[in-house]
Structures are given as structure tokens and as C-alpha cells.
Amino acid sequence: MPCDDWLHCRCYTRRTILGLALVPLLAGPARAAEEDEAAKPPAPDDRFVFLTGPKKGQVVRAEDLALGGPQVQAYPMAPDGTVRSDNRLNLVILARFDPAALTDETRARAADGVVAYSAICTHQGCPVNMWSKERDGFVCSCHASIFDPRNAAEVIGGPAPRPLAALGLKLKDGVVTVASAFSGRVGATQG
Numbered sequence: 001m002p003c004d005d006w007l008h009c010r011c012y013t014r015r016t017i018l019g020l021a022l023v024p025l026l027a028g029p030a031r032a033a034e035e036d037e038a039a040k041p042p043a044p045d046d047r048f049v050f051l052t053g054p055k056k057g058q059v060v061r062a063e064d065l066a067l068g069g070p071q072v073q074a075y076p077m078a079p080d081g082t083v084r085s086d087n088r089l090n091l092v093i094l095a096r097f098d099p100a101a102l103t104d105e106t107r108a109r110a111a112d113g114v115v116a117y118s119a120i121c122t123h124q125g126c127p128v129n130m131w132s133k134e135r136d137g138f139v140c141s142c143h144a145s146i147f148d149p150r151n152a153a154e155v156i157g158g159p160a161p162r163p164l165a166a167l168g169l170k171l172k173d174g175v176v177t178v179a180s181a182f183s184g185r186v187g188a189t190q191g
């Protein structure tokens with residue numbers, strides 16, 4: 001017979017109640033692990049998904065990137081499909097160039113001319129989300145620091161004190177994929 005007061009109903013054994021009590025305890029660590037994954041920095045075999053634009057949320061392929069710039073903004077996505085967007089320091093910019101135009105250091109990290117850098121400016125942490133045709137480089141939207149994408153994101157203008165951290169890449173069936181972790185510290189020196 002159905003029971004209206006399940007806590008005091010004898011049809012629920014002590015084991016049933018104990019099991020119900022454990023559900024949130026067991027679900028908690030699983031949820032925390034999932035959240036952790038979404039905040040972890042990019043790791044080998046991660047792919048990328050577009051942050052904005054007509055392909056927002058879709059996996060980035062090399063052919064999606066215009067040869068010669070500008071960059072696109074993307075978040076890494078773990079092999080299990082978790083997008084690592086819980087930490088803004090994980091935001092990345094991707095661009096594609098003629099491999100012959102890259103410096104040796106940059107070509108070694110690139111995948112068929114595709115390069116990846118942290119999108120977080122090393123000056124005060126704004127997004128590096130603009131492109132300069134005149135300077136042929138990435139531009140920070142706050143104080144106009146300019147970074148050379150063909151040469152390890154070296155600073156070629158503005159107040160940024162150091163280059164953007166770089167990611168090593170590989171292509172898997174045309175999909176842009178992480179090969180190695182950030183080359184250095186991500187984000188601003190101060191502020």
C-alpha cells in the first residue's frame with residue numbers, strides 16, 4: 001500500500017533510507033570532477049570549439065581558418081567533450097599562415113601553418129581579439145599591444161611586457177588538436 005509519509009513508513013527499510021542519503025554524497029564528487037575538467041588548462045589531444053561566429057560551438061578545422069589571418073577565438077575541448085570554458089585563462093586564439101612565413105620556433109609548434117596562443121593579454125589580461133592589417137598582427141582591445149603571430153607572439157607594439165603563451169598543435173584528420181601545453185605563464189603580469 002502506498003505510503004504518504006515516506007520517512008516514517010515501514011515499507012522503507014533502513015537500507016533504502018541509507019541509500020537515498022548517499023546519492024548526493026556520491027553525485028557530489030562526480031559533478032566536481034566534471035567541473036574540474038572544464039577549468040583545467042588545455043592538454044594534449046584537446047580539440048577546439050569556436051567561441052563566436054557562424055560556427056560557434058563547432059569543432060575548429062584547419063580549413064575554417066583564413067590563410068594569413070585574422071585569428072579566431074576558441075576554447076579547448078577535452079577528449080570527453082567537456083569544453084574548458086570555466087576558466088577564462090583557457091581562451092585561445094587560432095590563426096593560419098603559410099608555414100614558410102613562420103619562424104623556426106613557431107613552425108615547430110604549428111600544425112601545417114596553424115598557430116595557437118593564449119588570448120589573454122600579458123599586460124592587464126584583456127582579450128587579444130582584434131587584428132591589424134597594417135602591422136599584420138594580433139591586437140589587444142584594451143591598450144593596443146600588438147603581437148607577431150608568425151614569431152612566437154613577440155610584442156611588436158604597445159605596453160605588453162612579454163609574448164603570449166603558445167600551444168603546440170597537431171592536425172587529426174584536419175581537426176586542430178593540442179600537441180603540447182602552454183609554453184609559459186598565461187595572462188597578465190599584474191592586474
Ligand code: FES
Nearest residue numbers: 121123124140143
Ligand atoms: S591589457 Fe592588453 S594592452 Fe593592456
